[in-house]
Amino acid sequence: MTNSYKITYGGWYQRTTLHLSEIYDLFAKGASRLDLSKKKLKELVDGLRLEEVSREAGYLEFVKARTKDGISIRYYEDGLYVLESESENIAETKKRLEDYFENFLSPAVNFIFSLGAPTPKVLANIKTSHPTVISLVSDNHQNFKVPIEYGDVYSRISSEGIAVYKTPESIFVISNQASAHSVVSLVEMQIFFREFKDQLEKYLNIHRSVWEEIADIKERRMVKGNEIEALRAKLDSYQKTVSLIGNRINQMGTYVRTRASISKSLELEQRLTSLFQFKFEILTDTLDYIKELWKMTSDYLMQAIQVVVEVKNQGTTRGIQSLQLITSIGVVSGILGYFSRNELPKFTAIGAVYFVLIIAVTWFINRTVTQIYTKKKYQLKFTERTSRL
Structure with a gap:
């Protein structure tokens, strides 16, 4: 039986509930209350290819969205953002999430926050790497074999039904059904x-x-x-x-x-x-x-x-x-x-x-x-x- 993995790509940058309202307007209405180019805004929103958008409450309020390509997005009010997709092909899905973030989501979000205090140039020029997290529900979580193409596992830790395997570029989180x-x-x-x-x-x-x-x-x-x-x-x-x-x-x-x-x-x-x-x-x-x-x-x-x-x-x-x-x-x-x-x-x-x-x-x-x-x-x-x- 082929495993179906959940691949998660995400990051964090300081935001507030005020910014979350702007994110929702962007995702749900393709609009901004700021004096930004309408043509550029439409171009960026079209690139997001969103089909479902909602604003929900959890441990923090967040905007939830889903693209036509099956990518799930959660953007929290404190600035944490998560992109997820389920697939049997880890490498292909990982690249798809990275490309979507770099070429579509990040440019759109940066555009609506382009006014006001700028990000220091020295920070903007630093390339940020986001290790991907691969999740799987399995009863064999303690003896999971990480595919060899993801490099050597340098850390294995297991606790209360969840095991974490770390490679240089990815983190595998394997859990049993009870801890999922x-x-x-x-x-x-x-x-x-x-x-x-x-x-x-x-x-x-x-x-x-x-x-x-x-x-x-x-x-x-x-x-x-x-x-x-x-x-x-x-x-x-x-x-x-x-x-x-x-x-x-x-x-x-x-x-x-x-x-x-x-x-x-x-x-x-x-x-x-x-x-x-x-x-x-x-x-x-x-x-x-x-x-x-x-x-x-x-x-x-x-x-x-x-x-x-x-x-x-x-x-x-x-x-x-x-x-x-x-x-x-x-x-x-x-x-x-x-x-x-x-x-x-x-x-x-x-x-x-x-x-x-x-x-x-x-x-x-x-x-x-x-x-x-x-x-x-x-x-x-x-x-x-x-x-x-």
Whole structure:
């Protein structure tokens, strides 16, 4: 007898019940209350090929939809999304779910959320991988043989009628009939945990990248005047990224608490720990660590910006002083010239040439002084830190 598997593909990104209403309008009505291109919206909705859409209540409110190709979609109010399909051919269905998400669902959702605070470019450019979960009801769950084409099984864990087999790219969740009702919620929690941890890991890597960039600036010690503007623009770009990500990190604690409460009410905590080694306390501790790390990153960045601004102000001040000197010399020379005359000067061609010559000499002196200050090296003075994290 051929097995019929349930293949699940999903992810998580911070959303709210307000966003869920927009998702429902998109799926059910092909509409948006925002000022978006109607033509583009219709094109994206047609690509979704939805035949059933409903808004339902469970442990969280969610939008449920089904495509003409038999793909089931659940989009929860906290941002968890799940695509499912049942099939005997795992590889083909896995690719179909991935293609549908990448080419149709993700572009449509991103379009209706394209207004407002943007996703930081450094995050948008990171390719996200979503391991697929394959579920099966079988009385032989403890001795299930994972098809060889999915790679070596590096982890086998069994508990209370459910066994989890992990390969590099897929997770197999095999349950007996009595425990089958828990698998859907268990898989969804697993997706949330995995995505939450992946986001924190991305933020840790971005912290390291930004910190090293600032450290490189610090280690230069000296900077030319004509490099200051580019340096300031670079730091301003980092500041925008750090600020946007910092706000997202501050939002994440709410989602952990909500999911922890749901897990407790559904009696999934023990199974999450025994089957996936997931604990909400560890997730919260990791989030707190990233928050503190991000605050340090923001402080270090602000210090770097302040140092560059001070250097820029030094160059500007000295440039103004040079102009004041040139102007003062010109004024004094003119006054002294008038002291030796008995009448006001008359306009002559030689006088005009002399005037133009004075202007040219003044411009040349000013440009020379400016060049000196742009090529002059300024010292960057940073407060020393004992170590990096």
